[in-house]
Amino acid sequence: MPEHRLFLLRHGEGAWNKENRFCSWVDQKLSEDGVKEAQECGRLLKEMGCQFDMVFTSILSRSVQTAWQVLEVMGLEWVPVVKSWRLNERHYGALIGLNRAEMALNHGEERVKLWRRSYDVTPPPIDESHPFFTEIYNDRRYNSCDIPKENLPRAESLKDVLDRLLPYWDNIIAPEIKRGKTVLLSAHGNSCRALLKHLEGISDSDIAGVTLPTGVPILLELDGDLRPVKPRQLLGDQAKIQAAIKKVEDQGKAKPGGK
Numbered sequence: 001m002p003e004h005r006l007f008l009l010r011h012g013e014g015a016w017n018k019e020n021r022f023c024s025w026v027d028q029k030l031s032e033d034g035v036k037e038a039q040e041c042g043r044l045l046k047e048m049g050c051q052f053d054m055v056f057t058s059i060l061s062r063s064v065q066t067a068w069q070v071l072e073v074m075g076l077e078w079v080p081v082v083k084s085w086r087l088n089e090r091h092y093g094a095l096i097g098l099n100r101a102e103m104a105l106n107h108g109e110e111r112v113k114l115w116r117r118s119y120d121v122t123p124p125p126i127d128e129s130h131p132f133f134t135e136i137y138n139d140r141r142y143n144s145c146d147i148p149k150e151n152l153p154r155a156e157s158l159k160d161v162l163d164r165l166l167p168y169w170d171n172i173i174a175p176e177i178k179r180g181k182t183v184l185l186s187a188h189g190n191s192c193r194a195l196l197k198h199l200e201g202i203s204d205s206d207i208a209g210v211t212l213p214t215g216v217p218i219l220l221e222l223d224g225d226l227r228p229v230k231p232r233q234l235l236g237d238q239a240k241i242q243a244a245i246k247k248v249e250d251q252g253k254a255k256p257g258g259k
Protein backbone atom coordinates (compact mmCIF):
# COMPACT_ATOMS: atom_id res chain seq x y z
CA MET A 1 0.00 0.00 0.00
CA PRO A 2 1.35 3.47 -0.86
CA GLU A 3 1.77 5.74 2.13
CA HIS A 4 2.35 8.96 0.21
CA ARG A 5 1.40 10.52 -3.11
CA LEU A 6 3.76 12.96 -4.77
CA PHE A 7 2.86 14.95 -7.88
CA LEU A 8 5.56 16.23 -10.23
CA LEU A 9 4.71 18.71 -12.94
CA ARG A 10 6.76 20.18 -15.77
CA HIS A 11 5.45 23.76 -16.29
CA GLY A 12 3.19 24.58 -19.25
CA GLU A 13 4.66 25.73 -22.55
CA GLY A 14 6.75 28.91 -22.43
CA ALA A 15 7.32 31.32 -25.32
CA TRP A 16 10.70 29.77 -26.12
CA ASN A 17 9.29 26.23 -26.27
CA LYS A 18 7.48 27.48 -29.40
CA GLU A 19 10.64 29.07 -30.80
CA ASN A 20 12.59 25.89 -30.02
CA ARG A 21 15.33 27.71 -28.09
CA PHE A 22 17.15 26.44 -24.98
CA CYS A 23 15.43 28.45 -22.27
CA SER A 24 16.99 27.22 -19.06
CA TRP A 25 17.62 30.12 -16.62
CA VAL A 26 16.13 32.80 -18.89
CA ASP A 27 12.91 33.84 -17.20
CA GLN A 28 10.33 33.29 -19.93
CA LYS A 29 6.66 33.53 -18.98
CA LEU A 30 4.05 30.92 -20.01
CA SER A 31 2.64 31.30 -23.52
CA GLU A 32 -1.17 31.49 -23.93
CA ASP A 33 -1.13 27.76 -24.69
CA GLY A 34 1.03 27.21 -21.61
CA VAL A 35 -1.57 28.93 -19.40
CA LYS A 36 -4.27 26.71 -20.93
CA GLU A 37 -2.14 23.59 -20.33
CA ALA A 38 -1.70 24.52 -16.67
CA GLN A 39 -5.44 25.18 -16.28
CA GLU A 40 -6.23 21.87 -17.97
CA CYS A 41 -3.89 20.16 -15.52
CA GLY A 42 -5.72 21.83 -12.61
CA ARG A 43 -9.10 20.65 -13.98
CA LEU A 44 -7.85 17.09 -14.35
CA LEU A 45 -6.42 16.99 -10.82
CA LYS A 46 -9.66 18.45 -9.44
CA GLU A 47 -11.79 15.89 -11.32
CA MET A 48 -9.59 13.15 -9.89
CA GLY A 49 -10.27 14.46 -6.39
CA CYS A 50 -6.60 15.34 -5.71
CA GLN A 51 -5.71 17.66 -2.85
CA PHE A 52 -2.44 19.38 -2.02
CA ASP A 53 -1.07 20.65 1.29
CA MET A 54 2.08 22.26 -0.07
CA VAL A 55 3.55 23.29 -3.39
CA PHE A 56 7.24 23.66 -4.25
CA THR A 57 8.38 25.61 -7.32
CA SER A 58 11.61 26.92 -8.79
CA ILE A 59 12.27 30.67 -8.82
CA LEU A 60 11.60 30.86 -12.57
CA SER A 61 8.25 32.47 -13.44
CA ARG A 62 7.01 29.69 -15.70
CA SER A 63 7.01 27.14 -12.87
CA VAL A 64 5.46 29.61 -10.39
CA GLN A 65 2.76 30.69 -12.87
CA THR A 66 1.94 27.03 -13.57
CA ALA A 67 1.48 26.36 -9.86
CA TRP A 68 -0.74 29.43 -9.49
CA GLN A 69 -2.98 28.36 -12.39
CA VAL A 70 -3.32 24.83 -11.04
CA LEU A 71 -4.14 26.05 -7.52
CA GLU A 72 -6.66 28.62 -8.77
CA VAL A 73 -8.55 26.09 -10.90
CA MET A 74 -8.58 23.67 -7.96
CA GLY A 75 -9.77 26.35 -5.50
CA LEU A 76 -6.59 25.82 -3.48
CA GLU A 77 -5.16 29.36 -3.61
CA TRP A 78 -4.50 29.21 0.14
CA VAL A 79 -2.01 26.35 -0.11
CA PRO A 80 1.56 27.47 0.76
CA VAL A 81 3.95 27.79 -2.17
CA VAL A 82 7.67 27.55 -1.39
CA LYS A 83 10.27 28.52 -3.99
CA SER A 84 13.91 27.58 -4.43
CA TRP A 85 16.55 28.02 -7.12
CA ARG A 86 17.40 24.37 -6.43
CA LEU A 87 14.33 23.36 -8.44
CA ASN A 88 15.30 25.60 -11.39
CA GLU A 89 15.65 24.18 -14.88
CA ARG A 90 19.08 22.78 -15.67
CA HIS A 91 21.59 25.52 -16.48
CA TYR A 92 22.35 25.06 -20.18
CA GLY A 93 25.44 27.31 -20.10
CA ALA A 94 26.51 28.74 -23.45
CA LEU A 95 23.63 26.93 -25.20
CA ILE A 96 21.04 29.22 -23.60
CA GLY A 97 19.00 31.04 -26.25
CA LEU A 98 20.24 28.86 -29.13
CA ASN A 99 17.84 27.02 -31.41
CA ARG A 100 17.92 23.23 -30.89
CA ALA A 101 17.14 22.30 -34.51
CA GLU A 102 19.82 24.68 -35.85
CA MET A 103 22.28 23.25 -33.34
CA ALA A 104 21.42 19.77 -34.64
CA LEU A 105 22.15 20.95 -38.20
CA ASN A 106 25.51 22.39 -37.14
CA HIS A 107 26.68 19.83 -34.58
CA GLY A 108 24.61 16.71 -35.43
CA GLU A 109 21.51 15.30 -33.72
CA GLU A 110 23.57 12.89 -31.59
CA ARG A 111 25.58 15.72 -30.01
CA VAL A 112 22.39 17.69 -29.28
CA LYS A 113 20.79 14.57 -27.77
CA LEU A 114 23.87 14.12 -25.56
CA TRP A 115 23.66 17.74 -24.40
CA ARG A 116 19.92 17.45 -23.77
CA ARG A 117 19.43 14.01 -22.27
CA SER A 118 22.68 12.39 -21.13
CA TYR A 119 23.42 12.18 -17.42
CA ASP A 120 26.92 13.56 -17.13
CA VAL A 121 27.70 15.65 -20.21
CA THR A 122 27.98 19.32 -19.29
CA PRO A 123 27.45 21.93 -22.03
CA PRO A 124 30.09 24.67 -22.47
CA PRO A 125 29.77 27.25 -19.65
CA ILE A 126 28.17 30.67 -20.04
CA ASP A 127 30.54 33.66 -19.75
CA GLU A 128 30.22 37.46 -19.56
CA SER A 129 30.12 37.78 -23.36
CA HIS A 130 26.93 35.70 -23.62
CA PRO A 131 23.85 37.79 -24.61
CA PHE A 132 21.85 36.57 -21.57
CA PHE A 133 24.65 36.60 -18.97
CA THR A 134 23.77 40.00 -17.46
CA GLU A 135 20.03 39.36 -17.52
CA ILE A 136 20.50 36.15 -15.53
CA TYR A 137 23.22 37.09 -13.03
CA ASN A 138 22.00 40.66 -12.37
CA ASP A 139 18.54 39.42 -11.52
CA ARG A 140 17.63 40.18 -7.89
CA ARG A 141 16.10 36.73 -7.46
CA TYR A 142 19.60 35.27 -7.26
CA ASN A 143 20.70 37.61 -4.43
CA SER A 144 18.87 35.65 -1.75
CA CYS A 145 19.70 32.06 -2.64
CA ASP A 146 21.18 29.74 -0.01
CA ILE A 147 24.62 30.04 -1.66
CA PRO A 148 26.52 33.18 -2.74
CA LYS A 149 25.71 34.39 -6.23
CA GLU A 150 29.26 33.79 -7.45
CA ASN A 151 28.89 30.08 -6.62
CA LEU A 152 25.77 29.64 -8.74
CA PRO A 153 26.33 27.33 -11.73
CA ARG A 154 27.53 28.52 -15.15
CA ALA A 155 26.51 25.24 -16.85
CA GLU A 156 25.11 21.95 -15.55
CA SER A 157 24.86 18.30 -16.53
CA LEU A 158 21.82 16.43 -15.26
CA LYS A 159 24.12 15.02 -12.57
CA ASP A 160 24.93 18.58 -11.44
CA VAL A 161 21.19 19.31 -11.27
CA LEU A 162 20.68 16.28 -9.04
CA ASP A 163 23.63 17.31 -6.85
CA ARG A 164 22.10 20.74 -6.15
CA LEU A 165 18.54 19.46 -5.90
CA LEU A 166 19.15 16.52 -3.59
CA PRO A 167 19.97 18.49 -0.40
CA TYR A 168 16.73 20.44 -0.89
CA TRP A 169 14.76 17.24 -1.46
CA ASP A 170 16.32 15.50 1.56
CA ASN A 171 16.15 18.42 4.00
CA ILE A 172 13.08 20.38 2.97
CA ILE A 173 10.64 18.47 0.71
CA ALA A 174 10.98 14.85 1.90
CA PRO A 175 10.39 15.70 5.60
CA GLU A 176 7.11 17.46 4.67
CA ILE A 177 5.94 14.38 2.77
CA LYS A 178 6.94 12.13 5.66
CA ARG A 179 4.91 14.39 7.97
CA GLY A 180 1.88 13.45 5.86
CA LYS A 181 1.66 16.41 3.47
CA THR A 182 0.64 15.82 -0.14
CA VAL A 183 3.09 17.79 -2.24
CA LEU A 184 2.92 19.19 -5.76
CA LEU A 185 6.30 19.98 -7.24
CA SER A 186 5.86 22.42 -10.12
CA ALA A 187 9.24 22.53 -11.82
CA HIS A 188 10.99 21.87 -15.13
CA GLY A 189 11.72 19.07 -17.58
CA ASN A 190 15.22 18.42 -16.30
CA SER A 191 14.77 19.13 -12.59
CA CYS A 192 11.85 16.64 -12.63
CA ARG A 193 13.98 14.13 -14.60
CA ALA A 194 16.78 14.43 -12.04
CA LEU A 195 14.40 13.77 -9.15
CA LEU A 196 12.75 10.86 -10.99
CA LYS A 197 16.19 9.36 -11.59
CA HIS A 198 16.90 9.52 -7.87
CA LEU A 199 13.52 8.25 -6.64
CA GLU A 200 13.10 5.48 -9.20
CA GLY A 201 16.77 4.44 -9.28
CA ILE A 202 16.98 4.96 -13.06
CA SER A 203 20.44 4.10 -14.43
CA ASP A 204 22.78 6.75 -15.89
CA SER A 205 22.16 5.37 -19.40
CA ASP A 206 18.39 4.78 -19.12
CA ILE A 207 17.68 8.34 -17.99
CA ALA A 208 18.56 9.46 -21.55
CA GLY A 209 15.32 7.78 -22.68
CA VAL A 210 13.12 9.75 -20.26
CA THR A 211 11.48 12.84 -21.75
CA LEU A 212 8.71 14.74 -20.00
CA PRO A 213 5.92 16.63 -21.77
CA THR A 214 4.80 20.08 -20.60
CA GLY A 215 1.76 20.46 -18.35
CA VAL A 216 1.21 16.75 -17.64
CA PRO A 217 1.02 15.79 -13.95
CA ILE A 218 3.07 12.76 -12.92
CA LEU A 219 1.84 10.77 -9.94
CA LEU A 220 4.34 8.86 -7.81
CA GLU A 221 3.00 6.55 -5.13
CA LEU A 222 5.63 6.11 -2.41
CA ASP A 223 6.18 3.91 0.62
CA GLY A 224 7.14 5.22 4.06
CA ASP A 225 10.80 5.54 2.99
CA LEU A 226 9.68 7.47 -0.14
CA ARG A 227 10.44 4.61 -2.50
CA PRO A 228 8.00 4.22 -5.40
CA VAL A 229 5.64 1.27 -4.95
CA LYS A 230 4.57 1.26 -8.61
CA PRO A 231 5.63 2.83 -11.91
CA ARG A 232 5.08 6.56 -12.32
CA GLN A 233 1.71 7.51 -13.84
CA LEU A 234 1.47 10.33 -16.37
CA LEU A 235 -2.10 11.50 -15.87
CA GLY A 236 -4.44 12.35 -18.76
CA ASP A 237 -5.18 11.15 -22.28
CA GLN A 238 -2.39 8.66 -23.02
CA ALA A 239 -2.37 9.21 -26.82
CA LYS A 240 -2.04 12.98 -26.31
CA ILE A 241 0.74 12.43 -23.76
CA GLN A 242 2.72 10.21 -26.17
CA ALA A 243 2.31 12.85 -28.92
CA ALA A 244 3.50 15.57 -26.50
CA ILE A 245 6.58 13.51 -25.56
CA LYS A 246 7.41 12.99 -29.24
CA LYS A 247 7.06 16.73 -29.84
CA VAL A 248 9.69 17.44 -27.13
CA GLU A 249 12.02 14.73 -28.52
CA ASP A 250 11.66 16.08 -32.07
CA GLN A 251 12.81 19.54 -30.96
CA GLY A 252 16.34 18.18 -31.24
CA LYS A 253 15.99 17.04 -34.87
CA ALA A 254 17.95 18.91 -37.56
CA LYS A 255 15.59 21.27 -39.37
CA PRO A 256 16.49 24.25 -41.54
CA GLY A 257 14.68 27.29 -40.14
CA GLY A 258 14.87 25.80 -36.65
CA LYS A 259 11.16 25.12 -35.87
Ligand SMILES: O=C(O)[C@@H](CO)OP(=O)(O)O
Pocket: 021, 022, 023, 024, 025, 089, 090, 092, 100, 116, 188, 189, 190, 248
Ligand atom coordinates in the same frame (compact mmCIF):
# COMPACT_ATOMS: atom_id res chain seq x y z
O1 LIG B 1 15.06 24.81 -22.69
C1 LIG B 1 15.27 24.17 -21.64
O2 LIG B 1 15.79 24.65 -20.65
C2 LIG B 1 14.85 22.69 -21.59
C3 LIG B 1 13.38 22.49 -21.39
O3 LIG B 1 12.72 23.46 -20.71
O4 LIG B 1 15.18 22.14 -22.83
P1 LIG B 1 15.38 20.60 -23.17
O5 LIG B 1 14.00 19.98 -23.39
O6 LIG B 1 16.14 20.65 -24.46
O7 LIG B 1 16.13 19.97 -22.05
